[in-house]
Amino acid sequence: ENMSFSDETFDSVFSSCVFCTIPNPKKGINEVYRVLKKGGKAVFIEHMKSKNFIINIGLRVLNIFTKLILGTSLLRETEKTIREAGFSKVTSKNIMLSDVVRLIIAEK
Template identity: 40%
Template sequence: MTEQNTKIKNRYNRISKVYDLMEKPMESMMMDDWRKELFEKIEGTKMLEVGVGTGKNLPYYPADKKVTGIDFSEKMLSKAKNKSEGKGHITLLEMDAENMTFDDNTFDTVMTSCVFCSVPDPVQGLKEIRRVCKENGKIMMLEHMRSSKPVIGKIMDVVNFIPLHIWGANINRQTLENLEKAGFKKETITYKNVWSDIVKIIEITNEK
């Protein structure tokens, strides 16, 4: 793990006790509806959630799916484990999104939810998702990113240092561009703006 990865991991460990409280304002902005829409499009039986955090998505997985969730913060993961107690279809592992230990072509669907603002090397993390997802598998993402509107985008650039230094999240990531840098074909990527052009639901067919 790089020095930058360790630094951000430590930040998430530090805020794990108050993370759910910090996210309440965002959760109130229709996150429940957005998550439901995201989960309507999962396919297959083997699911991977990258950056499971405190486990906010875990209640949305049907019991007939085999779910693996990973996170590089052991203290965030312990919160998720409390929420998954008694759910035999869910396995949670401490793992770095940039260096997953899974075999190629393991999962039918890979999920992320407000994760690629904080992966230190987002392109490497997306390459790993592409690798472990099966050929023609599904990748579903609910992500916030830099606005393409000139004024808003510049404001996000200016204030980005605040969330970055508090807990390691960048609010000005350009995730659609990063997907193409990671090898995903533009024609396989579709998205829907759900809050301005900042929060998007992204759907990808994993053509290799």
């Protein structure tokens, strides 16, 4: 959420299952955007809330335990947050559990 790097430091940034746990995912994604050079790419592998209502029922039940034990949320809308951060191009691919686990590539 508060990286000590200068603006536009990196050509690429990679994260895996980070934005389900940090307290303020919007702030964290904005930091990724800030440290990424213009034209740079951010690659995210994240689990998040599904677009499927039935799957979300299961995620809501599991979330009770994951929040308590692991401090992680299964119901965040990480792809939406990435898109709102200002990236010029965002592509998303469902990689596991229907659309719960996604590979997202975002370009600044």
